[in-house]
Amino acid sequence: MKREKKERRTGLPELPNAVKGNVVLRFAPNPNGPLSFGHARGLVINSTYAKEWDGELILRFDDTDTTVKPPLPIAYQQIPQEAEWLIGFKPHRIVIASERMPHYYEYAMKMLNEGFGYVCRCSGEDFKQFRESKTPCPCRDNSVELNIHLWNNMNDGTFVPGDAVVRVKTDMEMKNPALRDWPALRIQDTQKNPHPREGIGSKYKVWPLLDFQSAVEDYLQGVTHIIRGKDLMDSTRKQTLLYQHFGWKYPETMYWGRVKVHEWGGFSTSQMRRDIEAGLFEGWNDPRLPTLSALKERGITAQALRNFWVELGVTQKDISVPLSTLYSHNTKEIDASAPRVSFVKNPIQVSLSGECPDHVSIAVHPNDKSMGLRKFELNNNSVYLNSEDCQQNEVRLKDFCDINLDGSSAQITSIERKDRRPIIHWVGSNCVDAELIVVENGEIMSIAGKMENHQHPIGTMLQLERIGYGIIVAENKIVLTHD
């Protein structure tokens, strides 16, 4: 039997044990801020597989922490919108963990009643000792009755945070210390730190931790494949132990490694939140931040982001990628439809002498004549040139004429191109004062200049000739996307 093993694979690796039409995936961010560039990977990979296998994608808010990473109310609106923008369809289901508490309680009770969970009253410090020395803690042998009693104490306010947690009984001899009797639910002070969801607020004192909540919810939702960061590998192992207790089959799993971007480093939502609150940034869509909203506003397309992440695939390597890779994908997406616009920074006015027409018409896009023409007026034979371009005396105004420069005046020497003199861009008399915003080395710079008149609406991605691609963010205001 012959195998076509040497065929080069393209796109994402095959989803293991997947049945077409019967695949359920999920993307589960903490709504403690809007989505970041890093979240895009989870969304793109999971949604691409969902599409490929006629499956479903669940967007799940893992909002069970009110103290360390408290949820941000606007994120519940913003994340679904950003997700839809990025992946091109609405997630099939949206699940909010904080609204599913009764389910988690049900399985916590089941765990206690069946004796594979217990209420542990050891301090964190003490349990750490037990874990490291592979010693069962004193609470491990609690009777079911005592556990139920203590569970009630956790819920009725007898206990405060730190007094007790519910643990999953695994095996204190487990090789991997992370798996030894791991914590499943704990108490939070929801008087002091209420949950921001309406109706949830201070309703519950006992909250599940990620490993428990996620495990139960994946089961309840019928998730077939979990694809997530490899930092959650131990989470899989913990959850698999829980699944064994319950007699459930754990989903197939795949992992990706850590990603950094050369220019940004990591992208922690919590850190961004602190920096914004400290006034270091203007808000979540400050163009310097690696949030999805900032990227979108800067002119990065959803398709470019998708192509970028699919190309990286789901390897477990920790990688650091340059932004130029993303920019290259973006250029491929937008170039063919980006109208050309002339923007002259450091403009100097130059008056032309010689045979000067009253206007010049230039193609909106050199490779697509159907996009029409743009008209550069030449009232008073006046043009604006970039002063840096005027270091040389003999230049050619792009799509117009050869000139010999002399200070603020210039002689038109030929309409036809006569020699190999450098070609520079320019604007005519029908130009406007405009502002170009450039983000460089973590700084926002504003460059004033003259821009040709155009009637492209806000949001249009265009190409500034000899500068780069940009997006119109306001009248006469362009943000440079990239070269």
Next chain:
RNA sequence: GCUCGUGUGGUGUAGCUAGGUCCAUCAUAGUGGGUUUUCAUCCCGCCGACCCGGGUUCGAAUCCCGGCACGAGCACCA
């Protein structure tokens, strides 16, 4: 420290499960050239890699052992 995971050109990525067709794929970056009245797009060329050391084998990027490096988990965060 314990546990888990990963190591292919500058950066990513394919190939590794079932060893030969791999003097190793594709992309990006860099570089040279062509088209083009943009420093854009497009096209062509060049550059450049299997972490190290053993072993098995006629043959190893692929299997085994041992190093080394990097990352993550060991939270009453997600």
